[in-house]
Amino acid sequence: xxxxxxxxxxxxxxxxxxxxxxxxxxxxxxxxxxxxxxxxxxxxxxxxxxxxxxxxxxxxxxxxxxxxxxxxxxxxxxxxxxxxxxxxxxxxxxxxxxxxxxxxxxxxxxxxxxxxxxxxxxxxxxxxxxxxxxxxxxxxxxxxxxxxxxxxxxxxxxxxxxxxxxxxxxxxxxxxxxxxxxxxxxxxxxxxxxxxxxxxxxxxxxxxxxxxxxxxxxxxxxxxxxxxxxxxxxxxxxxxxxxxxxxxxxxxxxxxxxxxxxxxxxxxxxxxxxxxxxxxxxxxxxxxxxxxxxxxxxxxxxxxxxxxxxxxxxxxxxxxxxxxxxxxxxxxxxxxxxxxxxxxxxxxxxxxxxxxxxxxxxxxxxxxxxxxxxxxxxxxxxxxxxxxxxxxxxxxxxxxxxxxxxxxxxxxxxxxxxxxxxxxxxxxxxxxxxxxxxxxxxxxxxxxxxxxxxxxxxxxxxxxxxxxxxxxxxxxxx
Numbered sequence: 357x358x359x360x361x362x363x364x365x366x367x368x369x370x371x372x373x374x375x376x377x378x379x380x381x382x383x384x385x386x387x388x389x390x391x392x393x394x395x396x397x398x399x400x401x402x403x404x405x406x407x408x409x410x411x412x413x414x415x416x417x418x419x420x421x422x423x424x425x426x427x428x429x430x431x432x433x434x435x436x437x438x439x440x441x442x443x444x445x446x447x448x449x450x451x452x453x454x455x456x457x458x459x460x461x462x463x464x465x466x467x468x469x470x471x472x473x474x475x476x477x478x479x480x481x482x483x484x485x486x487x488x489x490x491x492x493x494x495x496x497x498x499x500x501x502x503x504x505x506x507x508x509x510x511x512x513x514x515x516x517x518x519x520x521x522x523x524x525x526x527x528x529x530x531x532x533x534x535x536x537x538x539x540x541x542x543x544x545x546x547x548x549x550x551x552x553x554x555x556x557x558x559x560x561x562x563x564x565x566x567x568x569x570x571x572x573x574x575x576x577x578x579x580x581x582x583x584x585x586x587x588x589x590x591x592x593x594x595x596x597x598x599x600x601x602x603x604x605x606x607x608x609x610x611x612x613x614x615x616x617x618x619x620x621x622x623x624x625x626x627x628x629x630x631x632x633x634x635x636x637x638x639x640x641x642x643x644x645x646x647x648x649x650x651x652x653x654x655x656x657x658x659x660x661x662x663x664x665x666x667x668x669x670x671x672x673x674x675x676x677x678x679x680x681x682x683x684x685x686x687x688x689x690x691x692x693x694x695x696x697x698x699x700x701x702x703x704x705x706x707x708x709x710x711x712x713x714x715x716x717x718x719x720x721x722x723x724x725x726x727x728x729x730x731x732x733x734x735x736x737x738x739x740x741x742x743x744x745x746x747x748x749x750x751x752x753x754x755x756x757x758x759x760x761x762x763x764x765x766x767x768x769x770x771x772x773x774x775x776x777x778x779x780x781x782x783x784x785x786x787x788x789x790x791x792x793x794x795x796x797x798x799x800x801x802x803x804x805x806x807x808x809x810x811x812x813x814x815x816x817x818x819x820x821x822x823x824x825x826x827x828x829x830x831x832x833x834x
Contacts, residue, residue: 367556370560376521376522379518379521379522380518380560380564383514383515383518383561383564384564384568386510386514387507387510387564387565387568388568389505390505390506390507390509390510390568391463391464391507391568391569391571391572393466393504393505393506394462394463394464394465394466394504394506394507394572395463395572395575395576397462397463397466397469397470397504397506398458398462398463398576401458401462401469401474402458404474404475405455405457405458405474405475408453408455408475409453409455411453412452412453415449415450415451415452416450416452416785416788419439419445419449419450419785420782420785422439423439423440423780423781423782423785424782426438426439426440427781427782437449439780440779440780440781441779441780442770442773442774442778442779442780443480443770443774445770445780445784446479446480446766446767446769446770446774447479447480447481448477448479448481450479450788451477451478451479451482452478452479452766452788452789452790452791453475453476453477453478453791454475454476454478454755454758454759454762454791454793455474455475455791455793456474456475456751456752456755456793457793458474458746459745459746459747459751460577460578460580460581460584460745460746461572461573461576461578461581461584461585461588461744461745461746461747462576462745462746462747463506463507463572463573463575463576463578464506464507464508464569464572464573464578464588464741464745465506465507465508465741465742465744465745465747466504466506466508466747467508467742467745467747467748468742468747468748468749468752469747470504472752472756474752474755476759476763478759478762478763478766478791479766480700480766480767480770480771480774481700482763482766483704483708507565507568507569507572508738508741508742508745510565511565511592511595511737511741512595512628512734512737512738512741513628513629513734515561515565515595515596515599516599516624516628516734517624518561519557519561519596519599519600519603520599520603520617520620520621520624522557522560522561523553523554523557523600523603523604523607524603524606524607524613524616524617524620525607525613525616525617526550526553526554526557526603526604526607527546527549527550527604527607527608527827527830528607528610528611528612528613528616529613530549531610532612532613546827546828546830547824547827547828550604550607550823550827554600554603554604557600558596558597558600561596562592562593562596562597565592565596566589566592566593569588569589569592570585570589573585573588581746581798583798583799583801583802584744584745584746584801585744587740587744587801587802587805588741588744588745590809591737591740591741591744591805591809591812592741594737594809594812594813594816595733595737595812597816597820598733598812598815598816598819601816601819601820601823602620602623602819602823603616603620604820604823604827605819605820605822605823605826606619606620606623607823607827608822608823608825608826608827608829608830609826610830627732627733627734628732628734631731631732631734631735632732632734632735632738635724635725635728635729635731635732635735636725638724638728639720639721639722639724639725640721642720642724643717643720643721643724644717645714645717645718645721722749729808730811733812733815736808736809736811736812737808737812739805739808740805740808740809740812743801743804743805744801744805746801750796750800750801750804751796754794754796755793758791758793758794759791762789762791765789766789769788769789
C-alpha cells in the first residue's frame with residue numbers, strides 16, 4: 357500500500373516539476389541522437405565491408421579473364437604486370453582483403469571500430485607496417501580524439517548526472533520542508549520510503565535507456581546475439597542502480613540538499629572523469645608507444661640496405677627455409693622475382709622487430725588500465741558495454757591475429773612458384789586462399805565480463821549496505 361501511495365505521489369511531483377520533465381526529455385533526446393549516430397556509423401561500416409568484398413570478387417574475375425585471354429593467344433594488358441607471374445598474381449593487383457564485419461551491437465557502442473582497421477589488403481608485400489594503416493580512409497582527428505557520441509557514452513557519462521539530478525534531495529528535501537516527521541508518523545520506514553522513491557526514478561531512467569538500446573538492437577539485427585543483448589542490459593541496470601544507491605547513501609548522511617548535490621557531482625567527476633583520464637594518462641607516460649616515424653625510418657633503412665644484397669639474402673632465406681628450396685632455379689643469376697622476394701622478406705623481418713616493441717608497449721598499457729579499472733565503476737561498465745557490442749579490443753585482436761595468419765597462408769601459396777620462376781594459369785584462381793573470419797564463441801564475451809560485473813556488483817553491495825545502514829539511523833526528528 358505504501359509503495360503504491362509513494363509511486364502515485366512521485367508521479368504527481370514529476371508532472372509538476374518542469375525542470376525534471378525537461379531533464380528527462382533532454383535525456384531521451386540524447387539517447388535517440390546517440391542511437392542515430394550509432395546506426396549511421398554501422399550502415400557506413402556495412403557499406404564499406406560490402407564494397408570491399410565485392411572488390412575481392414571483381415579482382416579475381418578480372419585476373420581470371422586476363423589469364424584465359426592470354427592462354428588463347430592474347431597479350432597481357434601491361435608487359436610489367438603479367439598475371440602469369442606469381443609475383444604479380446600474389447601482389448596488390450590481385451590482393452584479397454581480409455574483412456571484419458561490424459560487431460553485433462556496433463550501433464550501441466562504436467568502441468574501437470573507428471580507430472582500429474577492420475580490413476586489410478593481403479598480398480605478398482603485406483607487412484607489419486600495414487597493421488598501422490587506417491586503410492586509406494580519412495577521418496576527422498577531433499572525432500578520433502574524443503570518440504563518437506554513442507549510447508555507451510550516454511550511459512557511462514551522462515546517465516549518472518540524470519540519476520543525481522533526480523535523487524540528490526530524495527530525503528533531504530523531505531526533512532527541509534518538514535514533511536519527513538509527518539510521513540514517519542505513519543507505519544512506514546525511511547528505508548521503505550526512499551526505496552519506493554528511487555525505484556520509481558530507476559524505472560524511468562533505466563527504462564528509457566533499455567528501450568532505446570533494444571530498439572537499436574532490433575533495428576540493426578543485434579538480437580541475432582541474444583547473449584550480448586542481455587549482457588548489455590544487465591550492465592546498464594547494474595550501473596544505474598549503483599548511482600541511485602550512492603545517492604541514497606549520501607542522503608542518509610543527514611546533510612542539506614546543496615551539500616548532497618556538491619558531494620554527488622564531485623563523486624561523478626572523480627569516478628567518471630578524473631580516474632579514467634588519470635589511468636589512461638599514466639599508461640601513456642609509463643609505457644609510451646614508439647613513434648610512427650621510427651617505423652617509417654626502419655622500413656626505409658631496411659629497404660636501402662637490402663638493394664645490393666639480394667643474392668646473399670636469397671641464399672640466407674633458402675637456408676632458413678629449406679622447404680622452399682625445391683625447384684629454385686640453380687643458375688648463377690637467379691630469377692628476379694626470387695631476388696626481390698628475398699629483399700622483401702628481409703624488410704619484413706626488420707619491421708617485425710620494430711612492431712614487436714610497439715605491441716609489447718601496447719600490451720603493457722592495456723595491462724595497466726585493466727589492473728586499475730576496478731577503481732572506477734565507469735571503466736568497468738564501459739569495458740563490458742563495448743565488449744558486449746563486439747567493438748572492444750578482444751574482437752579486434754582476434755581479427756588481427758587471423759589476418760596475420762592469412763598473410764602467411766597467402767605467402768606460402770605464392771613464394772614457392774616465385775622462387776622456382778614458374779608461370780601460373782587461370783586454373784589456379786579457384787584455389788587462391790580466401791579469408792574466412794572465425795567469430796568468437798557465444799559465451800566468450802560473457803566470460804570476459806564476469807570479473808568486471810562481479811566487481812561492479814561488489815561496489816553496488818558496499819554502497820547499498822552503507823545506504824541501508826545510514827537510512828536505518830534516520831529519525832523523523834533529525
